[in-house]
Amino acid sequence: MDNAFGQPQTIVVLGGTSEIGLAIAHQLLSPVTRHVVLACRDLVKGEQAAASLRGDGFEVSVAHFDGADTASHERVIGEIAERVGDLDVVVLAFGQLGHGEATGQDVAEAAALAHVNFTGAVSASVAVANRLRAQGHGTLVVLSSVAGERVRKANFVYGSTKAGLDGFAQGLGDSLVGTGARVLVVRPGFVHSQMTKGMPAAPFATTPDVVAQLTVKGLRAGRRTVWAPGILRVVFSVLRHLPGPVWRRLPLG
Numbered sequence: 001m002d003n004a005f006g007q008p009q010t011i012v013v014l015g016g017t018s019e020i021g022l023a024i025a026h027q028l029l030s031p032v033t034r035h036v037v038l039a040c041r042d043l044v045k046g047e048q049a050a051a052s053l054r055g056d057g058f059e060v061s062v063a064h065f066d067g068a069d070t071a072s073h074e075r076v077i078g079e080i081a082e083r084v085g086d087l088d089v090v091v092l093a094f095g096q097l098g099h100g101e102a103t104g105q106d107v108a109e110a111a112a113l114a115h116v117n118f119t120g121a122v123s124a125s126v127a128v129a130n131r132l133r134a135q136g137h138g139t140l141v142v143l144s145s146v147a148g149e150r151v152r153k154a155n156f157v158y159g160s161t162k163a164g165l166d167g168f169a170q171g172l173g174d175s176l177v178g179t180g181a182r183v184l185v186v187r188p189g190f191v192h193s194q195m196t197k198g199m200p201a202a203p204f205a206t207t208p209d210v211v212a213q214l215t216v217k218g219l220r221a222g223r224r225t226v227w228a229p230g231i232l233r234v235v236f237s238v239l240r241h242l243p244g245p246v247w248r249r250l251p252l253g
Contacts, residue, residue, distance in 0.1 A: 006219060006220035007032045008028055008032075008033070008088030008089040009033060009035070009085075009086075009088055010034060010035045010037075010084050010085060010086060011025050011028050011029075011033065011035070011036045011037070011088065012036075012037045012039060012080060012089070012091070013025055013036075013037070013039065013090075013091045013093055014039050014067070014091065014092050014093060014094055014124055014128075015040060015065075015091075015092070015094025016037070016038025016040035016046050016050075016062065016063075016065070016093075017038070017040045017042060017045045017046055017049050018093035018094065018143075019191075019193045019194060019195075020188065020193070020208045020212065021091045021143070022038075022053070022208070023209050023211065023212035024091050024093075024141065024211075024212040024215050025038075025053060025091070026053065026212065027209075027213060027215070027216040028089060028219075029053070029058075033057070033058040034057075034059065034084075035058065035059050035060075035061070035084035035085070036050075036059070036061075037060075037061050037062075037080050037083075037084060038050055038053075038061070038062050038063070039062075039063045039065035039076065040062065040063075040064075040094075041064070041065065041066050041067075043062055046062035047062055049062075050062050059084075061083070061084075063080055064076070067094040067095070068112075068115055068116050069120075070119060070120055070123035070124075073120075073124045074127040074130075076127075077127040077128055077131055078131070081131055086135050086137070086138065087128070087135070087138050088138055089138070089139050089141060089219070090128045090132075090138070090139070090140050092121060092125060092128070092142045092143060093143050094116070094120070094121070094124075095116060095143070095161075096113055096117060096158075097158055097195050097196070098110075098155060098157055098158045100154050100155045101155075103155070103157045103158070104157050113157050114157065114160075117161035117162070117165065118161045118164045118165055118168075121142070121168075122165070122168055125140060125142065125169065125183075126172075128140050129175075129176060129183075132176070132179075132180075132181035133179045133181050135180070135181070136180040136181070137180045137181060138180075138182075139182050139184055139219060140172075140182075140183045140184070141186060141215060142165065142166075142169040142183060142184070142186065143186050143188070144162055144165055144187045145162040145166075145187060145188060146188065146189045146227070146232050146236060147159040147162050147163075148162030148164070148165065148166045149163075149187070149236045149239070149240055150236065150239055150240045151163055153248060166187070169183055169185045170183075170185060170224075170225075173224055182222075182224075183224070184215070184218055184224060184226065185224065185225045186211065186215050186225075186226045186228060187225065187226065187227050187228065187232070188211045189202060189203075189204050189205065189206060189227075189228065189229065189232045190202035190204070190205040190206070191206055191207065191208060191211060192205060192206070192207050192208075193207075193208055203235075204229055204232055204235070206228055206229055210228060214226050214227075214228045214230070215228070
């Protein structure tokens with residue numbers, strides 16, 4: 001359970017090789033940390049990531065988790081909880097970016113992306129929420145994106161999955177009010193990472209470490225939503241209301 005300073009004893013990252021997810025885990029480490037679990041598909045990369053987190057006084061382990069394998073989600077979450085005890089913070093950090101225009105035209109690619117980013121995320125989130133509700137405490141951190149605030153034509157399949165996930169996570173958070181469990185929705189803008197390597201940076205681009213710092217600050221403040229960076233909340237309060245013809249002409253990729 002988190003202590004009075006909002007420091008968790010147990011941290012789970014679903015998508016345990018995610019640069020943002022790992023940065024959040026790093027930021028959350030404290031003297032009270034007892035367990036960190038990196039749940040991911042690639043166990044070799046997971047072990048490499050775990051090595052960067054390991055320190056004195058706490059255990060870092062790797063568990064197999066596949067965001068697309070929805071039938072396994074409840075079992076995997078249950079097994080993690082059986083091994084490490086109550087889950088204080090669970091970071092939902094898995095997802096795929098897709099290939100822009102190609103994803104929007106390839107039926108199989110579009111369906112696969114939607115399945116992982118939305119269906120898989122919903123499945124994993126419900127499994128985690130059930131566990132947190134039963135515990136009577138804990139926070140699910142859902143990594144959404146400003147791409148879901150108003151979907152861009154350049155990568156509309158990805159943007160639409162984030163729009164759906166964001167709405168779902170907000171509703172899930174409302175459903176948990178009064179249970180002791182909660183949801184924090186994080187909306188990063190363009191993040192410099194391996195996923196976006198080689199892509200032109202959007203305005204107000206940031207880094208995994210900055211997203212992590214803002215996320216942890218939001219967690220400890222009891223926030224329900226975090227924008228990373230914060231200026232994007234103001235920017236999108238304008239962009240979401242632009243007329244369609246104007247929006248489509250903007251050089252946003």
